[in-house]
Amino acid sequence: MSASLDLKSRREAAVAKGVATRGIYAVRAENAELWDADGNRFIDFAAGIAVNNTGHRHPKVMAAVAKQAENFTHTCFHVAPYESYIALSERLNASTPGGFDKKTMLVTTGAEAVENAVKMARAYTGRSGVIAFSGAFHGRTLMGMALCGKVNPYKKAFGAMPPEVLHVPFPNEFHGVTVEQSLAVLDNMLRSSIDPERVAAIIIEPVQGEGGFNIAPPDFLRALRQICDDHGILLIADEVQSGIARTGKLFAFEHAGVAADLVTMAKGLAGGFPLSAVTGRAEVVDAAPVGGIGGTYAGNPLAVAAAHAVLDVIVEENLCERATEVGDRIIARLTDIAARQGYEAIGDVRGQGAMVAFELVTDRGSNAPDPALTQAIVAEAEARGLIILPCGTRANAVRLLPPLTTPMEQVDEALDVLESAIDAAINATAVAAE
Numbered sequence: 001m002s003a004s005l006d007l008k009s010r011r012e013a014a015v016a017k018g019v020a021t022r023g024i025y026a027v028r029a030e031n032a033e034l035w036d037a038d039g040n041r042f043i044d045f046a047a048g049i050a051v052n053n054t055g056h057r058h059p060k061v062m063a064a065v066a067k068q069a070e071n072f073t074h075t076c077f078h079v080a081p082y083e084s085y086i087a088l089s090e091r092l093n094a095s096t097p098g099g100f101d102k103k104t105m106l107v108t109t110g111a112e113a114v115e116n117a118v119k120m121a122r123a124y125t126g127r128s129g130v131i132a133f134s135g136a137f138h139g140r141t142l143m144g145m146a147l148c149g150k151v152n153p154y155k156k157a158f159g160a161m162p163p164e165v166l167h168v169p170f171p172n173e174f175h176g177v178t179v180e181q182s183l184a185v186l187d188n189m190l191r192s193s194i195d196p197e198r199v200a201a202i203i204i205e206p207v208q209g210e211g212g213f214n215i216a217p218p219d220f221l222r223a224l225r226q227i228c229d230d231h232g233i234l235l236i237a238d239e240v241q242s243g244i245a246r247t248g249k250l251f252a253f254e255h256a257g258v259a260a261d262l263v264t265m266a267k268g269l270a271g272g273f274p275l276s277a278v279t280g281r282a283e284v285v286d287a288a289p290v291g292g293i294g295g296t297y298a299g300n301p302l303a304v305a306a307a308h309a310v311l312d313v314i315v316e317e318n319l320c321e322r323a324t325e326v327g328d329r330i331i332a333r334l335t336d337i338a339a340r341q342g343y344e345a346i347g348d349v350r351g352q353g354a355m356v357a358f359e360l361v362t363d364r365g366s367n368a369p370d371p372a373l374t375q376a377i378v379a380e381a382e383a384r385g386l387i388i389l390p391c392g393t394r395a396n397a398v399r400l401l402p403p404l405t406t407p408m409e410q411v412d413e414a415l416d417v418l419e420s421a422i423d424a425a426i427n428a429t430a431v432a433a434e
Contacts, residue, residue: 003037020153024387029056032406034387043414046387047401050209050241050355053268054313055405061271061309068305077106077299085299088307092279095250095311098259103285106277106299110240110266111139113276114203116293117262118143120278121201121234124287129199131186133170135211135393138203138238147203150210150393166194170208171220174348174359175367179220186227196231201262206252209241212392213350213357213399218256225258234261234284240276241355244268245314245404248324248353255352271310275303319404323353326411330356330400333415337422345373345426354404359397369396373429380421386414 001009007025015021025037032055034044047053054061068084077085089104096102107113122128132138136149146161148154149170155161166189171182190196202224208214228235237260242252246268249255253263261284266276274297278285314320331351338346338358347361360370360377374396381388391399400418402411 007037022382022387024382031055031057032403032410040385042382042385042387043402043406043410043417044387045400045402045414045418046389047403048272049267049389050246050401051267052272053244053246053319053404054271054310055403056272058271058309058313058405060313061273061306064305064309065273065302068302071301073302074297074300076296078294078296082301082304084301084304084308088277088299088304089279091308091311092265092277096259096263096279097251097253098281100259101282102279103282104277104279105285105293106275106304107295108274108276108297108300108303109139110238110264110276111141111144112295112298113240113264113266113278114138114147114236114238115141115143116288117203117236117264117278117280118147118201119293120262120280120284120288121236123289123292124284125200125232125234127198127200129164129166129194131166131168131189131194131199131202133168133204133208135170135172135208135214136167136203136205136238137208137210138205164194164198170204170211170214171217172214174350179217179223182220183223183227190227190231196233199231199233201234201236202228203236203238205238205240205242206256207242207247207352207355209399210391212359212394212397213355215350215352216256218258221253221256221258225260228261236260236262236264238264240264240266242352244310245319245323246353246355246401248320248327250314250320252352269310270303270306271313273300273303273306275300275307317405320353323355323404326402326404326406326408327351327354327356329408329411330354330402330415333419334358337419343422343426345370345429346422351400354402355399357391357397357399359392361396369394371395373425374398376425376428377421380424381418384417384421386417386421388418 028035034042092104093102132147134149138144138147146165168186171179243265262280334349348359360374362368
């Protein structure tokens with residue numbers, strides 16, 4: 001039995017079934033490459049789901065963590081605070097969009113950041129309602145699940161969700177949902193379903209992650225900003241997946257020139273170490289009572305040291321510009337593949353920076369989803385040494401999240417592999433249909 005099959009057997013016997021896993025059991029990784037328990041090499045276009053924006057084990061990140069480990073690894077910021085947490089908060093306050101006074105809290109996961117942003121919004125406004133969007137993903141905690149705009153698997157079997165969480169269709173030109181239609185639903189909701197004076201916040205991903213890498217049009221984000229201002233509602237930008245240089249800006253909201261009242265971030269923030277943050281208007285962040293936010297591991301000093309290094313690397317290696325270059329290369333190749341005769345199954349290619357997806361359909365007339373082809377492409381790519389991820393509310397999109405530090409020759413190598421995987425999956429589908 002191979003090492004991977006042995007680990008698979010042990011995993012099935014020991015680990016909760018509900019924790020979804022792939023068949024790649026990692027033993028080593030470096031920048032954009034990963035090796036499994038059987039010695040197979042993969043190019044990693046998942047990056048730990050947009051975590052390793054600076055690549056696996058970036059030397060500066062590893063050095064920063066090692067240096068911090070020589071001093072202390074944990075005190076709990078509530079018990080014995082430390083300068084690095086304060087300094088990172090200062091950096092995030094200065095880096096997020098908006099020319100107003102800001103404050104930051106650090107936690108551990110993206111879901112925690114979202115939960116705390118909602119708590120802050122409710123404390124500041126004295127209101128309880130929250131509006132989110134179809135296709136949204138905001139975490140697997142109870143409030144995170146309620147905010148999610150996808151039932152299976154995130155809400156399935158978990159009972160009643162928290163009340164006063166409502167959903168509006170996310171604009172999606174490919175599926176015929178215009179900005180005007182989405183705003184009309186929101187306007188009607190505020191007239192018929194919930195008093196705007198009961199709404200604490202509107203939360204939105206500027207580029208949906210799990211939802212399929214759908215990009216919020218700039219006009220839509222600007223309209224949400226105006227609606228929030230008109231009704232005293234707070235705007236929360238969930239930048240957990242789209243932030244930290246992934247889209248070609250440090251934060252994706254910058255593409256629209258919009259400043260949210262609160263920004264949640266995680267994933268790429270600490271280069272593979274668990275850290276998340278809520279940064280926003282000082283008076284909003286300060287609305288929570290003392291002791292009402294935080295956590296035992298929140299702002300772990302090793303992760304904080306990593307985050308400082310990540311922010312340095314983004315500037316030193318021009319990773320925002322690099323994200324745009326890598327993304328343009330990927331989109332150009334996918335667009336070329338989609339334009340070929342017989343490749344009508346690629347219904348849409350979209351992306352912002354190095355956050356790129358393509359959507360698989362049965363035909364371009366109906367744009368009906370083809371999740372089976374999507375899974376086949378993911379499997380064919382894995383068999384050829386490329387890690388990619390499915391996504392989308394219809395499970396019919398493939399997302400590409402290369403580390404922003406991926407050498408361009410490896411980007412091209414990965415695209416060659418991806419093209420052969422697409423060829424194999426589409427050809428197999430055509431043969432099966434005969």
